[in-house]
Amino acid sequence: MRVSGVLRLLALIFALVATWIFIRSYISLTMKTIRLPRWLAGSDSKEIKAVKTKCGLSKPCPDNFFAFKISSGAANVVGPTMCFENFVIMSPVKNNVGRGLNIALVNGTTGTLLTQKCFDMYSGDVKLLVKFLKEIPEDTLVLVASYDDPGTKMNKETRKLLSSLGSSYAEQLGFRDSWVFLGAKNLKDKSPFEQFLKNHPDTNKYEGWPELLELEGCVPRKVF
Numbered sequence: 001m002r003v004s005g006v007l008r009l010l011a012l013i014f015a016l017v018a019t020w021i022f023i024r025s026y027i028s029l030t031m032k033t034i035r036l037p038r039w040l041a042g043s044d045s046k047e048i049k050a051v052k053t054k055c056g057l058s059k060p061c062p063d064n065f066f067a068f069k070i071s072s073g074a075a076n077v078v079g080p081t082m083c084f085e086n087f088v089i090m091s092p093v094k095n096n097v098g099r100g101l102n103i104a105l106v107n108g109t110t111g112t113l114l115t116q117k118c119f120d121m122y123s124g125d126v127k128l129l130v131k132f133l134k135e136i137p138e139d140t141l142v143l144v145a146s147y148d149d150p151g152t153k154m155n156k157e158t159r160k161l162l163s164s165l166g167s168s169y170a171e172q173l174g175f176r177d178s179w180v181f182l183g184a185k186n187l188k189d190k191s192p193f194e195q196f197l198k199n200h201p202d203t204n205k206y207e208g209w210p211e212l213l214e215l216e217g218c219v220p221r222k223v224f
């Protein structure tokens with residue numbers, strides 16, 4: 001075979017492969033499930049499923065774990081979002097978030113939402129938050145996301161109550177810090193689910209605010 005013949009053959013192969021890749025990606029775009037041709041998948045042709053995890057987690061959670069994802073607000077512009085077991089509890093779209101501390105309570109056994117509330121920590125009444133935290137029932141998961149300013153009205157009692165839910169950073173939470181947290185009523189240890197960024201001019205991502213935080217994970221279901 002001549003060089004030109006080899007080139008022509010290569011071009012043909014290239015065209016075939018490109019067409020095949022194009023058709024494949026087109027099919028997988030339009031359909032959730034694709035069935036590979038028998039000659040490609042072998043004798044027991046299997047369906048390839050586009051696996052979508054709950055709350056868009058990077059990895060699916062094992063059985064008896066709840067999937068969650070919490071994003072703090074971005075500066076004072078975009079509100080926070082909370083997802084639990086693929087259900088968006090709080091978000092700007094749901095129009096149930098606000099500046100300050102956004103808190104959702106979830107039954108630790110069933111995973112059902114008990115309540116969600118936003119507490120203004122800049123000009124609001126901190127007594128409302130203290131009352132809310134004191135009345136959290138046993139075996140309840142507590143999801144928290146900051147927006148704009150979670151710290152101005154913080155007092156000793158609030159910090160103590162938040163620490164008793166397993167928070168490590170509630171003690172130092174201040175003006176315009178970013179904070180995302182998942183804890184539980186009467187948690188014996190510190191929660192592994194927490195992120196914190198201090199508002200500091202040298203490290204702030206936005207003018208006047210640190211970067212927004214994202215926290216995702218699998219929290220074990222409370223079993224009796």
Ligand SMILES: *[C@@H]1O[C@H](CO)[C@@H](O)[C@H](O)[C@H]1NC(C)=O
Nearest residue numbers: 107108109110114137138140
């Ligand atoms: C959580 O769910 C369990 C099981 O259904 C129930 O017994 C318990 O009372 C619930 N807790 C709250 C605070 O609703």
